[in-house]
Amino acid sequence: MCNRYRPASVARVRDVFGFTYIESGPPLEERYRTSGIGPLQAGPFIRKGGGLMVGQWGLTPDGSATLKPMNKRTRRPMSTNNARWGKDEPEAWSFKPSWRRGQRCLVPVEDFDEPYWGTRKNIWWRFRRADGQPLMLAGLWNEWTDPETGELLPSFTMLTINCNAHPVLRLMHRPDVDAAGVPLPDEQQDKRTVVPLERSAWQAWLEGSPADAAACIQLPAADLYAHGAADPAKQVLLPIAPVAASAVR
Numbered sequence: 001m002c003n004r005y006r007p008a009s010v011a012r013v014r015d016v017f018g019f020t021y022i023e024s025g026p027p028l029e030e031r032y033r034t035s036g037i038g039p040l041q042a043g044p045f046i047r048k049g050g051g052l053m054v055g056q057w058g059l060t061p062d063g064s065a066t067l068k069p070m071n072k073r074t075r076r077p078m079s080t081n082n083a084r085w086g087k088d089e090p091e092a093w094s095f096k097p098s099w100r101r102g103q104r105c106l107v108p109v110e111d112f113d114e115p116y117w118g119t120r121k122n123i124w125w126r127f128r129r130a131d132g133q134p135l136m137l138a139g140l141w142n143e144w145t146d147p148e149t150g151e152l153l154p155s156f157t158m159l160t161i162n163c164n165a166h167p168v169l170r171l172m173h174r175p176d177v178d179a180a181g182v183p184l185p186d187e188q189q190d191k192r193t194v195v196p197l198e199r200s201a202w203q204a205w206l207e208g209s210p211a212d213a214a215a216c217i218q219l220p221a222a223d224l225y226a227h228g229a230a231d232p233a234k235q236v237l238l239p240i241a242p243v244a245a246s247a248v249r
Helices: 010-017 096-100 199-207 210-215
Strands: 005-007 042-047 051-057 082-084 104-116 123-129 135-145 152-162 192-194 225-229
Touching: 005 042, 010 042, 010 051, 010 104, 042 135, 042 152, 082 192, 096 135, 104 152, 104 199, 135 199, 199 210
Parallel strands: 051 152, 082 152
Antiparallel strands: 005 104, 042 051, 042 104, 104 123, 104 135, 123 225, 135 152, 152 192
16 A cells, blocks of 8 residues: 655646646645655546546545545544455445546556565655656545535545565565464465556546446556665665465455
């Protein structure tokens, strides 16, 4: 999963998509930080119709009492910047309405960071496209109505899938452990990652049927990413090895 990333700039998104229409309002360049954002901060996303919007990274589900995502049943805060993908739709109830309404989006990303714990101390590990192009990640979006002003406030989330079968991404994050704190075997781990979409899949993801969109969700090719420690001074050699068939979930 992803908890921090650097959004692509408006200029980069315009160059990639060739937009003739950009959402009106305050200059988009001033509405999010290309230097890096975290959950509940403002970031860009692209929805059906080709419009670039800026909204909260952390989808506000239907029925939330506030823009900050709240569970409509327990009234407790929720973490919704990542949406776990199940067999044929998101697992959590909070994302299902957006999926079923076809509120799918692309999230333009320069790079994203994941925690590497192979040295028993976190090293933020940065991933970007090896060809230098921005990443376009599969996402969902929603709009929340402010009860005081009536304003529609957009928000979005990034989908995540199991990545046990990826030689590098499977090394990220702390391992899942049993009740005694012992790491589970590889085949019982549930490492997660975001879903990059190639240009050939953008239209199907944004405009296709649910089945068309679901077919776009798959692990990235092993050579898609260039990667390394976000802080070069903390660079280490990753123990990359062939992935056993039993690691695939």
